[in-house]
Amino acid sequence: DADVTQTPRNRITKTGKRIMLECSQTKGHDRMYWYRQDPGLGLRLIYYSFDVKDINKGEISDGYSVSRQAQAKFSLSLESAIPNQTALYFCATSDFRDSQETQYFGPGTRLLVL
């Protein structure tokens, strides 16, 4: 779904560097999420935001921070990257209509930390 975009799509960085992954959406959703995907572990929630003033830690927030700059933008930062943060990162948005929740995912950012 092209309404959720992530930049960059691929990134190689070195241990100790600070990097930012960006997510933008044009779906008008209030809720946004960051997940990481690792083989054999599935997707795990890093942070989520239910509106611009709301930021919450997920299952694995250590080593990460986020910023919700606007309804449409939700950025994930690695303050000091380490090799075990090498993963595929997904942003998602969701709406909650008729008591049903559906999440829409971005294409993913593949991060390699050397």
Next chain:
Amino acid sequence: AQRVTQPEKLLSVFKGAPVELKCNYSYSGSPELFWYVQYSRQRLQLLLRHISRESIKGFTADLNKGETSFHLKKPFAQEEDSAMYYCALIDGTSYGKLTFGQGTILTVHP
């Protein structure tokens, strides 16, 4: 805390054979359960949810509260069903937070 378990990392079947992807969950309340699918070079997307009781692309999934399972089934697999499948759960108290299983890679051989 809720947990979703998909016991099979890999599942291979031949075209036309029945397929069942297993999903078990642990949660004390009344969860909402989903199957998400990721086809090659495509985004993760919702396949179906248990509330809707619908069949999507020939797949169905029934919530069995007694066995705490939500297995995904299709009577006749097609090659285009090859993908990564994730079972996921939302609990009633933290609406919006999905807990995913580990995923199952389904390969349908011609």
